[in-house]
Amino acid sequence: MLCFMKQRCRPGWLASLALTVTLGLTGCAVSPTGERTLLLNSSTQMNELGSQSFEQMKEKIPIETDARTNRYVECVSDAIVMQVPRKYGYAPQDWELVVFKDKAVNAFALPGGKIGVYTGMLQVANTQHQLASVIGHEVAHVLAQHSNARMSQQQLTQLGIVATSIALADRVDTKTQQAAVMALGLGAQYGILLPYSRKHESEADMLGQELMAQAGFDPREAVTLWQKMAQKGGAAPPELLSTHPAPGTRIRQLDSQVSKYMPLYQQALAAGRKPDCDRLRPR
Numbered sequence: 182m183l184c185f186m187k188q189r190c191r192p193g194w195l196a197s198l199a200l201t202v203t204l205g206l207t208g209c210a211v212s213p214t215g216e217r218t219l220l221l222n223s224s225t226q227m228n229e230l231g232s233q234s235f236e237q238m239k240e241k242i243p244i245e246t247d248a249r250t251n252r253y254v255e256c257v258s259d260a261i262v263m264q265v266p267r268k269y270g271y272a273p274q275d276w277e278l279v280v281f282k283d284k285a286v287n288a289f290a291l292p293g294g295k296i297g298v299y300t301g302m303l304q305v306a307n308t309q310h311q312l313a314s315v316i317g318h319e320v321a322h323v324l325a326q327h328s329n330a331r332m333s334q335q336q337l338t339q340l341g342i343v344a345t346s347i348a349l350a351d352r353v354d355t356k357t358q359q360a361a362v363m364a365l366g367l368g369a370q371y372g373i374l375l376p377y378s379r380k381h382e383s384e385a386d387m388l389g390q391e392l393m394a395q396a397g398f399d400p401r402e403a404v405t406l407w408q409k410m411a412q413k414g415g416a417a418p419p420e421l422l423s424t425h426p427a428p429g430t431r432i433r434q435l436d437s438q439v440s441k442y443m444p445l446y447q448q449a450l451a452a453g454r455k456p457d458c459d460r461l462r463p464r
């Protein structure tokens with residue numbers, strides 16, 4: 182909606198429009214798979230946010246104290262982060278891993294190099310290769326700056342809603358205005374944010390499968406893991422599925438990429454990268 186000469190232009194609306202355009206021009210970046218993406222927040226801001234959220238989680242969720250379980254997850258995680266290309270700005274020692282003692286089938290990684298794995302995930306991802314596919318995927322979200330992109334999209338959506346609300350302010354009554362803003366909010370959520378998020382999932386799958394293969398984990402087990410996750414859906418779906426939808430599409434894509442990543446896996450083995458993380462091995 183634009184203002185014309187005869188209509189009364191509201192400075193707030195124009196300022197918002199100008200801000201939107203400015204942000205759009207300054208925040209464009211290219212993702213690891215070549216997608217244009219809008220990043221409105223600096224890496225420093227995102228890393229701080231990631232670290233703060235991680236500290237809060239460590240206070241709220243019990244932390245696994247069993248040394249063998251911790252060593253097992255660390256072994257897999259270390260092998261993955263060793264393969265992160267330096268262009269992403271992370272050295273292997275920059276990553277912090279915490280194993281949370283919680284039945285939820287869940288795992289995540291946050292900007293700033295924070296990795297969280299729930300013990301419930303170890304029941305489903307029950308080989309080192311499957312666990313590597315989960316950690317690889319989560320680390321890939323961080324490398325591709327998906328939290329920043331998702332947040333930027335939300336910020337832009339909120340800006341649009343505020344701008345429209347200001348533009349409508351003197352033409353319709355408050356109730357109609359509120360309904361319009363609500364509809365816009367819902368439209369934005371279902372129309373823009375969700376497909377965006379599936380694109381991120383697909384990108385994290387690709388990058389994660391590549392990382393695991395380079396670390397010496399079998400990329401075919403990423404397919405197995407997601408098949409198991411899909412089977413566990415239904416009445417009590419794994420926590421991870423709430424943020425990682427479309428298992429059918431995901432399994433097909435992971436499967437189609439196996440032939441591409443098998444040579445990387447073979448090369449890793451030939452180069453002596455053969456992770457041997459055994460959860461049950463006596464120490």
Ligand SMILES: [Zn+2]
Nearest residue numbers: 322382385425
């Ligand atoms: Zn994901």
